[in-house]
Amino acid sequence: MAQVVPSSHPPSLRTASPPVIESNTRPAPGAVPLPGSAECAVTSLGTDLRPTPILPGAEDAPFHDDHPASPDSPTRRVWGAGDKEEVRKKVRESLLKAEEPHTVADDYWKTGIVQAIAISSIFENVTLAVITLNAIWLAIDTDWNTADLLLKADPVFIVAENLFCVYFSGELMIRFLAFEQKRNCFRSGWFVFDTVLVFFMVTETWVFIFFSENPFGDNTAILRLFRLLRLTRLMKMFKSMPQLMILIKGMMTAMLSVSYVFFLLIVITYIFAIMVTQLTADAPAIHEAYFDSVALSMYSLLIYGTFLDALSDFCDAIRAESPVVLCIVMVFIGLSAMTVMNMLIGVLCTVVDEVSLSEKEALAAEEVAHEMRKVLKTIDADNNGMISINEMKQILEVPAAVQALAKVGVDPVGMMDFAEIFFMDDKGRIIELQFERFMEMVMDLRSSNNATLKDIMNLGKQVNIKFDQQKKDVKSELQSLDAKMEANFTRVEKMVSDLTNAVRQGRISGRVG
Numbered sequence: 001m002a003q004v005v006p007s008s009h010p011p012s013l014r015t016a017s018p019p020v021i022e023s024n025t026r027p028a029p030g031a032v033p034l035p036g037s038a039e040c041a042v043t044s045l046g047t048d049l050r051p052t053p054i055l056p057g058a059e060d061a062p063f064h065d066d067h068p069a070s071p072d073s074p075t076r077r078v079w080g081a082g083d084k085e086e087v088r089k090k091v092r093e094s095l096l097k098a099e100e101p102h103t104v105a106d107d108y109w110k111t112g113i114v115q116a117i118a119i120s121s122i123f124e125n126v127t128l129a130v131i132t133l134n135a136i137w138l139a140i141d142t143d144w145n146t147a148d149l150l151l152k153a154d155p156v157f158i159v160a161e162n163l164f165c166v167y168f169s170g171e172l173m174i175r176f177l178a179f180e181q182k183r184n185c186f187r188s189g190w191f192v193f194d195t196v197l198v199f200f201m202v203t204e205t206w207v208f209i210f211f212s213e214n215p216f217g218d219n220t221a222i223l224r225l226f227r228l229l230r231l232t233r234l235m236k237m238f239k240s241m242p243q244l245m246i247l248i249k250g251m252m253t254a255m256l257s258v259s260y261v262f263f264l265l266i267v268i269t270y271i272f273a274i275m276v277t278q279l280t281a282d283a284p285a286i287h288e289a290y291f292d293s294v295a296l297s298m299y300s301l302l303i304y305g306t307f308l309d310a311l312s313d314f315c316d317a318i319r320a321e322s323p324v325v326l327c328i329v330m331v332f333i334g335l336s337a338m339t340v341m342n343m344l345i346g347v348l349c350t351v352v353d354e355v356s357l358s359e360k361e362a363l364a365a366e367e368v369a370h371e372m373r374k375v376l377k378t379i380d381a382d383n384n385g386m387i388s389i390n391e392m393k394q395i396l397e398v399p400a401a402v403q404a405l406a407k408v409g410v411d412p413v414g415m416m417d418f419a420e421i422f423f424m425d426d427k428g429r430i431i432e433l434q435f436e437r438f439m440e441m442v443m444d445l446r447s448s449n450n451a452t453l454k455d456i457m458n459l460g461k462q463v464n465i466k467f468d469q470q471k472k473d474v475k476s477e478l479q480s481l482d483a484k485m486e487a488n489f490t491r492v493e494k495m496v497s498d499l500t501n502a503v504r505q506g507r508i509s510g511r512v513g
Helices: 038-044 074-079 083-095 113-118 121-144 155-178 182-187 189-210 221-240 242-253 255-279 284-289 294-306 311-321 323-379 389-395 399-407 414-422 435-443 453-505
Strands: 003-005 020-022
Touching: 113 155, 121 155, 121 221, 155 182, 155 189, 182 189, 189 221, 221 242, 242 255, 242 323, 255 294, 255 323, 284 311, 294 311, 294 323, 311 323, 323 389, 323 399, 323 435, 389 414, 414 435
Parallel strands: none
Antiparallel strands: 003 020
């Protein structure tokens, strides 16, 4: 009798795996299947139940209807099972935390009286106030102090100079002592700048007192230069008012455009100067007063026609002598004062606006890069300076780095969706990125960026790469499904074959039928 045992394979959701019948009998060669028998039914299904060759190892693979993502798919290779949501959760938690960006105070001692004074906002505000008072005092000293040397000046000037020198020297010494590593003071540009100014101030105030006469002889310009250098200390106020620095950088950037506008103005003035010089030859009153030569005509047109100084008197004098010249002057005023000068204002406003935007973005990008580099130094296990997907996950778990990304308009949570694009090449292989390339790609994710043709082309490229990967995944899944179906067909074929052999040998009674 044949022994019926349950199959070791789990049932499919589509068809349950029939029991496997073990039999010791084999069908007789050339035997004809009986009508209505299982063998006949199997024969009617077709001569071959295997649509494709069985893959190696597929015979023992269970058949499932729900197929999980392939282990070699891009998502699982990049993140691993369940990693992406875990990282998203940690990034959201990091967004709730804040950390101050790196400043010179990071190089100070963490405790101590000197450190507390150096980082105090009161100390900084008092210093700015003293700088302002010193600038005002320089004007008083210039008007009322006629002595070449401080030793020969009135006592009020001597006392004031010594007080300023004592304060600035003490302020510099406090900041120097606040550094935990003294060599780090040279990394602060403002500290080096103040050191140079204090050196010149101490030289003028406390060193030159040992000289009864001017050490430079009759040349007093050098002593005046020492005093004028103090005015550069006002630049320190830019640190507390960055908008001033943005305006200055905007003007420096606009110099080329402004020079073109000035050149255009000079050309227009030169052309009209020649015209009015020749046309006023028969009007001696205005010719001698305003247009006696081309140079004088350019001067008159610039002062009265461009800068509009005493314009009514200028135009009334011309109107009394020559209405034609007055019309020409009016045309010049429309071109120079109303067109070119307003165009100059527009150029300056546009450039300053662009510089302001670029400066803000540069500061934000610098802060992000600084935080990223600082975190990378602590997590870069292989010290190769490259960023991998795992290192990026660790970076996004640091609150300071997440806050820096949020400041420049990059969604740290949304970066998770671009990890596959960042760290996969065209062939779908996991790669590492150089820090500069990684930062460039991160800054491209800012919400304020406008889409360009380059972005569209990159999008098409990424879509093609993703599509190719999906094709490979689908093909892999189909091959796996085909192998599992082949294994199930093989088991069914074997079961039917065993059942047919049992019927032929008469081992199964009518009760089995």
